[in-house]
Amino acid sequence: MMVLYSGTTCPFSQRCRFVLFEKGMDFDIRDVDLFNKPEDISVMNPYGQVPILVERDLILYESNIINEYIDERFPHPQLMPADPVQRARARLLLLNFERELFVNVEPLEKQDAKRMDKARVVMRDRLSQLAPVVAKSKFMLGEDFSMIDVALAPLLWRLELYGIELPKAAAPVLKYAERIFSRPAFFEALTPSEKVMRR
Numbered sequence: 001m002m003v004l005y006s007g008t009t010c011p012f013s014q015r016c017r018f019v020l021f022e023k024g025m026d027f028d029i030r031d032v033d034l035f036n037k038p039e040d041i042s043v044m045n046p047y048g049q050v051p052i053l054v055e056r057d058l059i060l061y062e063s064n065i066i067n068e069y070i071d072e073r074f075p076h077p078q079l080m081p082a083d084p085v086q087r088a089r090a091r092l093l094l095l096n097f098e099r100e101l102f103v104n105v106e107p108l109e110k111q112d113a114k115r116m117d118k119a120r121v122v123m124r125d126r127l128s129q130l131a132p133v134v135a136k137s138k139f140m141l142g143e144d145f146s147m148i149d150v151a152l153a154p155l156l157w158r159l160e161l162y163g164i165e166l167p168k169a170a171a172p173v174l175k176y177a178e179r180i181f182s183r184p185a186f187f188e189a190l191t192p193s194e195k196v197m198r199r
Helices: 011-023 039-044 063-073 084-100 102-109 113-128 131-136 147-157 168-181 184-189
Strands: 002-007 027-032 052-055 058-061
Touching: 002 011, 011 027, 011 063, 011 102, 011 147, 011 184, 039 052, 052 063, 058 063, 063 147, 084 102, 084 147, 102 113, 102 147, 113 147, 113 168, 131 168, 147 168, 168 184
Parallel strands: 002 027
Antiparallel strands: 002 052, 052 058
């Protein structure tokens, strides 16, 4: 059975929990206290971070790598595009989001006063740029829910927590977020600590 070592408030862990629930498979989630991590976390992941997925003798870390593995191992429902060209584009989009959006999570999570304002502005502006895409289609890659939506979901869930207010022009992004939040797997994957992040 797969075991996911997960932080109860970690947005990257939330991505993996979301995928596991979407797949509807058997797995075990082990909550990790991010402020008092057990020693075996650093043994499994040299960076000492969660999420970590363990399946028999396989140990994986980094949420996007974990999620692609789960998607390939349990292909229904498929979350990465089947077409190699579209899959490559999806991977590139995930990489862009990591470098442009999710790199700004750390200063907000750590309450780094010097970097917080800049992080909020960058996130607000980058998310606002997605409005035309999600105004025309249900999800990021069209009508089908995908790994791109999984990656963005934890950030969209935390907008209020992070103090990010999107402009009126970005209203389609908020409607898109609600479409993701209405998925049963999204709600199942939330920890009690995450459920109280939004009013």
